[in-house]
Amino acid sequence: xxxxxxxxxxxxxxxxxxxxxxxxxxxxxxxxxxxxxxxxxxxxxxxxxxxxxxxxxxxxxxxxxxxxxxxxxxxxxxxxxxxxxxxxxxxxxxxxxxxxxxxxxxxxxxxxxxxxxxxxxxxxxxxxxxxxxxxxxxxxxxxxxxxxxxxxxxxxxxxxxxxxxxxxxxxxxxxxxxxxxxxxxxxxxxxxxxxxxxxxxxxxxxxxxxxxxxxxxxxxxxxxxxxxxxxxxxxxxxxxxxxxxxxxxxxxxxxxxxxxxxxxxxxxxxxxxxxxxxxxxxxxxxxxxxxxxxxxxxxxxxxxxxxxxxxxxxxxxxxxxxxxxxxxxxx
Amino acid sequence: xxxxxxxxxxxxxxxxxxxxxxxxxxxxxxxxxxxxxxxxxxxxxxxxxxxxxxxxxxxxxxxxxxxxxxxxxxxxxxxxxxxxxxxxxxxxxxxxxxxxxxxxxxxxxxxxxxxxxxxxxxxxxxxxxxxx
Numbered sequence: 183x184x185x186x187x188x189x190x191x192x193x194x195x196x197x198x199x200x201x202x203x204x205x206x207x208x209x210x211x212x213x214x215x216x217x218x219x220x221x222x223x224x225x226x227x228x229x230x231x232x233x234x235x236x237x238x239x240x241x242x243x244x245x246x247x248x249x250x251x252x253x254x255x256x257x258x259x260x261x262x263x264x265x266x267x268x269x270x271x272x273x274x275x276x277x278x279x280x281x282x283x284x285x286x287x288x289x290x291x292x293x294x295x296x297x298x299x300x301x302x303x304x305x306x307x308x309x310x311x312x313x314x315x316x317x318x319x320x321x322x323x324x325x326x327x328x329x330x331x332x333x334x335x336x337x338x339x340x341x342x343x344x345x346x347x348x349x350x351x352x353x354x355x356x357x358x359x360x361x362x363x364x365x366x367x368x369x370x371x372x373x374x375x376x377x378x379x380x381x382x383x384x385x386x387x388x389x390x391x392x393x394x395x396x397x398x399x400x401x402x403x404x405x406x407x408x409x410x411x412x413x414x415x416x417x418x419x420x421x422x423x424x425x426x427x428x429x430x431x432x433x434x435x436x437x438x439x440x441x442x443x444x445x446x447x448x449x450x451x452x453x454x455x456x457x458x459x460x461x462x463x464x465x466x467x468x469x470x471x472x473x474x475x476x477x478x479x480x481x482x483x484x485x486x487x488x489x490x491x492x493x494x495x496x497x498x499x500x501x502x503x504x505x506x507x508x509x510x511x512x513x
Numbered sequence: 514x515x516x517x518x519x520x521x522x523x524x525x526x527x528x529x530x531x532x533x534x535x536x537x538x539x540x541x542x543x544x545x546x547x548x549x550x551x552x553x554x555x556x557x558x559x560x561x562x563x564x565x566x567x568x569x570x571x572x573x574x575x576x577x578x579x580x581x582x583x584x585x586x587x588x589x590x591x592x593x594x595x596x597x598x599x600x601x602x603x604x605x606x607x608x609x610x611x612x613x614x615x616x617x618x619x620x621x622x623x624x625x626x627x628x629x630x631x632x633x634x635x636x637x638x639x640x641x642x643x644x645x
Binding site for chain 1: 518583
């Protein structure tokens with residue numbers, strides 16, 4: 183058994199937004215650089231008119247690109263969008279009908295998994311299960327910072343899964359949930375926005391403390407005010423507490439049998455092929471215990487603070503693969 | 514180019530027969546329904562444009578900002594510029610430089626930050642451009 187490597191096109195968000203590639207060209211570049219075999223796509227990022235009004239020719243071009251590059255579709259990321267109408271959020275019926283075409287399109291394109299989001303209630307999940315079974319697509323709820331395998335919202339989903347009891351309902355761990363440090367690049371961005379070294383120290387301390395993100399941010403904001411830090415980096419630092427989680431790596435063990443795919447989230451890889459912000463060796467050791475093949479999308483999110491000119495996404499994804507291969511060989 | 518930097522690109526402002534057309538890109542990684550665009554504020558030089566004077570052109574229709582709230586099925590594709598129209602006959606002409614500031618309030622419809630509260634991302638971008 184092993185982790186099967188791959189990539190999500192989300193890693194190439196900067197390249198995509200700049201319009202440097204069409205979708206088939208982006209897939210060709212992944213293939214040329216051998217960043218597969220797995221390929222994950224976010225429907226609402228890569229496909230115009232997703233999910234119900236995508237041009238058939240565009241879907242055909244995606245299928246052809248996957249085939250000629252010998253890439254294997256792993257996960258189609260869906261979105262729940264419950265607040266798309268400000269005045270009336272989606273109820274159960276509307277939510278089910280919003281998700282249905284996303285799941286059906288995944289099945290049609292040969293994606294074995296649809297990434298779902300925490301916003302889906304147990305009632306909606308129960309009604310989506312037969313739709314997923316019919317499309318032969320597993321629904322993988324992403325466990326992403328600030329959630330973890332044992333936080334209340336995820337616990338509610340685990341209980342619903344136990345009650346419904348279907349192989350079509352599972353989880354997608356995202357390693358943003360269990361980070362060991364704030365990425366150095368994020369701290370540099372905040373320094374650039376005017377945060378002093380004393381402010382950086384206060385931020386790191388607040389982030390490392392136990393407690394819910396909201397309270398830890400509040401403690402930082404108060405100390406920053408006492409230090410006279412400028413408003414902009416203090417406001418930007420709110421993201422640090424929601425994007426970068428502090429859950430325990432070992433907790434992933436509890437949901438291992440229900441893992442349908444993995445998001446290999448990362449921000450940085452050092453020259454010695456380790457990641458300063460995420461303890462990949464410990465994580466890969468835990469997932470090795472699953473005893474079966476699990477696909478993992480390399481998911482670089484440094485584009486949250488780095489420009490296209492600062493970092494080529496394909497290069498850093500290749501380094502992440504190199505790091506994971508090294509660690510899996512030594513496990 | 515980060516999400517913020519891509520909102521207003523160097524050739525974003527075009528002079529038209531009765532004002533300007535400004536190409537605005539979405540400060541997010543995925544497409545969103547137009548109903549999630551809660552507000553656009555625009556400053557051209559020293560002039561803050563009235564909300565009522567802004568129009569968004571989508572599929573050949575010129576929409577007010579208040580029209581957007583109901584457009585849950587109309588998608589702002591993430592690679593496309595949204596055309597924002599301003600009537601202003603007194604401003605700089607093509608070839609002149611202009612200091613522009615755009616502030617967008619975009620509701621992220623799947624990031625729920627509290628009971629009944631979705632994240633509203635506020636993005637402010639300022640750039641000196643040459644009017645096209």
